[in-house]
Amino acid sequence: MIREGRMTPAQSRALVELSPRYGVQIADTGIDLHALFGNHAPCHLEIGCGNGDCVISLAQANPGNNYLGIEVHRPGVGSLMLRAAALGLRNLRILNRDAVEALAIQIPVSSLDHIYVFFPDPWPKKRHHKRRLLQPNFIASLRDRLRANGRLFIATDWQGYADHIGEAMAQVGGLVNLASPAAYAPRPAWRPQTRYERRGGRLGHIVRDFVYGRA
Ligand SMILES: C[S@@+](CC[C@H](N)C(=O)[O-])C[C@H]1O[C@@H](n2cnc3c(N)ncnc32)[C@H](O)[C@@H]1O
Numbered sequence: 594m595i596r597e598g599r600m601t602p603a604q605s606r607a608l609v610e611l612s613p614r615y616g617v618q619i620a621d622t623g624i625d626l627h628a629l630f631g632n633h634a635p636c637h638l639e640i641g642c643g644n645g646d647c648v649i650s651l652a653q654a655n656p657g658n659n660y661l662g663i664e665v666h667r668p669g670v671g672s673l674m675l676r677a678a679a680l681g682l683r684n685l686r687i688l689n690r691d692a693v694e695a696l697a698i699q700i701p702v703s704s705l706d707h708i709y710v711f712f713p714d715p716w717p718k719k720r721h722h723k724r725r726l727l728q729p730n731f732i733a734s735l736r737d738r739l740r741a742n743g744r745l746f747i748a749t750d751w752q753g754y755a756d757h758i759g760e761a762m763a764q765v766g767g768l769v770n771l772a773s774p775a776a777y778a779p780r781p782a783w784r785p786q787t788r789y790e791r792r793g794g795r796l797g798h799i800v801r802d803f804v805y806g807r808a
Pocket residue numbers: 595640641642643644646647663664665666669690691692693710711712713714715726787788789790
């Protein structure tokens with residue numbers, strides 16, 4: 594269960610005033626990514642981007658790429674929009690929708706160069722494992738949205754989730770573990786550190802990175 598939490602007045606105002614600039618409308622049809630960004634640059638998607646620690650940093654560092662974030666938690670989306678506007682980012686958009694639905698309905702197949710799923714909610718209790726986002730059906734949906742040779746990057750600081758990801762990946766064809774024969778990839782130097790990674794570090798967790806390529 595995702596709790597909405599309280600929205601600050603600034604976040605509420607951002608959702609009203611900045612959605613025309615940074616928001617993507619919830620719709621029943623696929624997004625025209627070229628029209629959305631006004632160019633044909635590579636498109637990178639972050640799923641569960643929270644308040645944008647990672648996607649904002651990547652968008653700022655790589656103005657030649659387009660970045661789309663999907664996040665279900667509205668206060669986080671409000672914060673992300675405020676930060677994007679303060680930086681004047683032009684290559685970032687955010688869709689405030691459940692990622693499973695958003696992918697199935699709005700993200701065209703074979704449209705993305707990179708997908709990032711960093712520090713997804715771990716749901717550590719056994720009875721909650723079925724709530725984990727990275728299940729085989731969803732991973733297959735991610736794969737189908739990548740272009741040929743597109744890449745899927747994942748990181749988690751929960752070993753139980755890392756094991757679960759390895760098992761789920763083994764059930765999905767068409768994605769090649771680029772770290773093979775090792776299970777885990779080295780930490781990508783460009784992956785910005787977020788508060789969740791820092792919290793994992795404080796708890797003594799080891800961060801596991803995965804990189805898969807679409808065959
Ligand atoms: C643990 S936080 C990590 C946030 C961010 N990736 C980071 O590393 O800072 C997980 C995020 O995923 C979002 N999330 C969880 N399930 C989601 C779903 N089905 N669709 C979209 N976002 C989701 C949560 O609201 C939360 O912001």
